[in-house]
Amino acid sequence: MAVPAAKSAGMQSLTIDLGARSYPIYIGSGLLAARKVLERHVPQTSCLIVTNTTVAPLYLSRLRQALAGRALAECVIEDGEQYKTLATASRIIDALASAQVHRDGAILALGGGVIGDVAGFAAACYQRGIGYLQLPTTLLAQVDSAVGGKTGVNHPAGKNLIGAFYQPLAVVSDLDTLTTLPDRELRAGLAEVIKYGLIADADFFAWLEGAMPRLVARDPEALATAIRRSCEMKAAVVSADERESGRRAILNFGHTFGHAIEAATGYGSWLHGEAVAVGMLQAAALSVRQGSLDSVSYTRIRALIAAAGLPSAPPALPVSEWLRLMRMDKKVAGNRLRLILLHGIGEAVISAEYDDAALEATLSGAA
Amino acid sequence: MAVPAAKSAGMQSLTIDLGARSYPIYIGSGLLAARKVLERHVPQTSCLIVTNTTVAPLYLSRLRQALAGRALAECVIEDGEQYKTLATASRIIDALASAQVHRDGAILALGGGVIGDVAGFAAACYQRGIGYLQLPTTLLAQVDSAVGGKTGVNHPAGKNLIGAFYQPLAVVSDLDTLTTLPDRELRAGLAEVIKYGLIADADFFAWLEGAMPRLVARDPEALATAIRRSCEMKAAVVSADERESGRRAILNFGHTFGHAIEAATGYGSWLHGEAVAVGMLQAAALSVRQGSLDSVSYTRIRALIAAAGLPSAPPALPVSEWLRLMRMDKKVAGNRLRLILLHGIGEAVISAEYDDAALEATLSGAA
Numbered sequence: 001m002a003v004p005a006a007k008s009a010g011m012q013s014l015t016i017d018l019g020a021r022s023y024p025i026y027i028g029s030g031l032l033a034a035r036k037v038l039e040r041h042v043p044q045t046s047c048l049i050v051t052n053t054t055v056a057p058l059y060l061s062r063l064r065q066a067l068a069g070r071a072l073a074e075c076v077i078e079d080g081e082q083y084k085t086l087a088t089a090s091r092i093i094d095a096l097a098s099a100q101v102h103r104d105g106a107i108l109a110l111g112g113g114v115i116g117d118v119a120g121f122a123a124a125c126y127q128r129g130i131g132y133l134q135l136p137t138t139l140l141a142q143v144d145s146a147v148g149g150k151t152g153v154n155h156p157a158g159k160n161l162i163g164a165f166y167q168p169l170a171v172v173s174d175l176d177t178l179t180t181l182p183d184r185e186l187r188a189g190l191a192e193v194i195k196y197g198l199i200a201d202a203d204f205f206a207w208l209e210g211a212m213p214r215l216v217a218r219d220p221e222a223l224a225t226a227i228r229r230s231c232e233m234k235a236a237v238v239s240a241d242e243r244e245s246g247r248r249a250i251l252n253f254g255h256t257f258g259h260a261i262e263a264a265t266g267y268g269s270w271l272h273g274e275a276v277a278v279g280m281l282q283a284a285a286l287s288v289r290q291g292s293l294d295s296v297s298y299t300r301i302r303a304l305i306a307a308a309g310l311p312s313a314p315p316a317l318p319v320s321e322w323l324r325l326m327r328m329d330k331k332v333a334g335n336r337l338r339l340i341l342l343h344g345i346g347e348a349v350i351s352a353e354y355d356d357a358a359l360e361a362t363l364s365g366a367a
Numbered sequence: 368m369a370v371p372a373a374k375s376a377g378m379q380s381l382t383i384d385l386g387a388r389s390y391p392i393y394i395g396s397g398l399l400a401a402r403k404v405l406e407r408h409v410p411q412t413s414c415l416i417v418t419n420t421t422v423a424p425l426y427l428s429r430l431r432q433a434l435a436g437r438a439l440a441e442c443v444i445e446d447g448e449q450y451k452t453l454a455t456a457s458r459i460i461d462a463l464a465s466a467q468v469h470r471d472g473a474i475l476a477l478g479g480g481v482i483g484d485v486a487g488f489a490a491a492c493y494q495r496g497i498g499y500l501q502l503p504t505t506l507l508a509q510v511d512s513a514v515g516g517k518t519g520v521n522h523p524a525g526k527n528l529i530g531a532f533y534q535p536l537a538v539v540s541d542l543d544t545l546t547t548l549p550d551r552e553l554r555a556g557l558a559e560v561i562k563y564g565l566i567a568d569a570d571f572f573a574w575l576e577g578a579m580p581r582l583v584a585r586d587p588e589a590l591a592t593a594i595r596r597s598c599e600m601k602a603a604v605v606s607a608d609e610r611e612s613g614r615r616a617i618l619n620f621g622h623t624f625g626h627a628i629e630a631a632t633g634y635g636s637w638l639h640g641e642a643v644a645v646g647m648l649q650a651a652a653l654s655v656r657q658g659s660l661d662s663v664s665y666t667r668i669r670a671l672i673a674a675a676g677l678p679s680a681p682p683a684l685p686v687s688e689w690l691r692l693m694r695m696d697k698k699v700a701g702n703r704l705r706l707i708l709l710h711g712i713g714e715a716v717i718s719a720e721y722d723d724a725a726l727e728a729t730l731s732g733a734a
Contacts, residue, residue: 097524157464163495
């Protein structure tokens with residue numbers, strides 16, 4: 001496809017098409033202050049804002065002003081992946097109960113992926129399900145975690161081991177929030193953007209090769225284009241397979257390796273996007289070994305990940321430990337770990353038919 | 368309707384019709400030992416049996432024998448409503464992770480309503496949803512809690528405040544388990560059976576008036592009839608309104624009052640069915656005050672509840688405390704508590720249009 005120029009001014013929107021559970025995604029500048037957009041989706045009864053200690057001082061008052069007059073309680077969580085736990089979900093549920101949020105109330109999840117995932121899970125469980133809005137403030141959340149209804153928390157035995165498929169009422173992505181995002185987090189978000197090109201759209205991948213310097217420099221037009229295209233691709237995949245019974249699993253490209261890295265190093269020391277970047281390279285390396293990806297493509301992938309300022313070297317782990325951690329991921333079927341491999345840039349396949357020796361060689365870091 | 372004579376021998380089955388999520392209910396003697404029935408629904412991969420310290424010595428080995436050769440881990444919970452908590456759900460999830468149960472595995476919930484609710488909730492959350500079988504061993508669970516997909520745990524602020532709508536793979540009700548049920552629990556189960564007559568079937572209510580002595584004496588034919596008819600009525604309501612957006616709420620007849628009793632007295636000192644029995648009488652009394660139920664019908668209801676050996680007097684609570692606890696129930700819409708009232712025996716309506724003074728008079732126990 002040809003990537004059209006982004007409109008830098010004005011709001012763009014698209015829809016996740018899931019029948020009765022369809023919802024809009026809004027992308028634009030100043031949306032956290034856009035009363036009209038927010039009012040359309042925030043119920044008029046008691047609601048709870050869930051955010052964290054980093055985001056609250058930056059954007060909470062803006063959101064409160066936009067919704068002045070509404071009954072909004074708040075629950076401010078410590079910042080970090082290590083707080084994406086059942087205990088935090090339980091704390092949010094306590095806050096919902098004290099604020100007497102009823103079945104027709106909602107949660108407003110203001111923050112990055114951790115806030116969206118844990119607040120969405122609390123919304124899924126409280127009173128067997130209340131509404132929630134995703135107000136993502138990181139690139140990773142805007143292109144990935146806030147879209148598609150995967151909610152959850154981590155468990156010592158595995159990432160997102162506890163969770164629900166539960167769709168939000170709307171996703172409101174304010175591009176202004178990316179101006180305060182630390183460099184490292186911006187880059188982690190770019191890992192997921194690169195993923196969409198790799199799994200489904202070779203033209204977008206090629207566009208990214210040219211646009212990467214502008215993306216790293218936070219050019220708003222380039223970012224708007226990258227976010228919209230990423231959301232469009234995710235929307236298409238999720239609409240076709242909401243509960244990941246099949247094709248949706250390709251969105252996990254690089255994630256089985258990446259989750260093992262996060263689990264091995266303790267959640268939080270690697271950013272999710274950093275682990276995914278390395279995982280995508282490992283999956284690409286395995287694809288080369290399997291003969292489904294040529295080495296020129298591999299070199300382009302490696303170069304784009306480097307241009308995004310992302311790491312490429314996995315931590316040193318024994319192969320047996322890699323395999324143990326990867327098996328705790330959710331993609332084991334009939335006792336065989338399934339992996340997502342590339343058949344060239346822009347095409348991913350889910351497969352349990354890889355060569356074990358090739359996998360082990362990849363994990364051991366053999367050249 | 369005319370209630371046909373139960374077949375005392377052989378298995379009966381009916382279906383909860385929910386499209387792709389439809390599932391069968393089996394009712395009969397010896398079903399926990401019926402390998403063929405169980406094998407049809409238990410996945411061949413690693414599964415986890417969840418049961419409690421009372422049920423395990425009675426029925427666990429029977430179930431294990433029936434499924435000999437399968438990889439079945441177990442998780443045995445303390446017995447009692449006070450263990451229906453997020454902490455117990457978390458413990459079950461730990462057990463699933465250590466047993467390396469994967470997405471294609473399942474939970475076998477062997478026990479009463481607490482086990483079914485908490486194990487079903489753990490199944491809903493683990494890996495964003497694995498399968499589970501309901502193997503109910505109490506009358507209450509066989510006629511109510513195991514059927515319909517409501518799962519959840521209690522919270523200090525309210526009963527079932529945390530949960531999910533999540534349907535089982537199958538419900539297998541072995542009538543033999545009722546032989547070991549304490550009298551008090553049998554009677555608590557009869558409260559829910561009476562409820563079905565009250566909300567939807569005057570003929571069934573009349574049948575119960577005649578059959579109550581045989582039910583209390585555990586006549587298997589009478590019990591089989593009562594369970595099947597209760598499941599049929601629940602199936603019809605749930606099939607029409609799975610997520611309780613409307614009509615399903617009539618199944619909560621007596622429950623808003625009953626939940627307040629349970630919360631006020633600490634979960635576990637009153638059995639759920641006992642609280643519901645008293646709650647049904649309160650709802651009936653309010654219906655009389657509102658003029659929608661005649662006093663002869665009220666007297667019949669009171670007599671049937673007494674014949675089942677169930678309590679009729681609510682605990683003494685200030686009206687303000689009743690109202691506070693009832694508002695924590697999940698049936699508040701637009702800030703107005705909705706109640707389920709009777710328009711004669713066999714017809715229930717959901718209404719927010721009751722008289723506040725009549726409600727307060729009912730709660731204060733005025734004659």
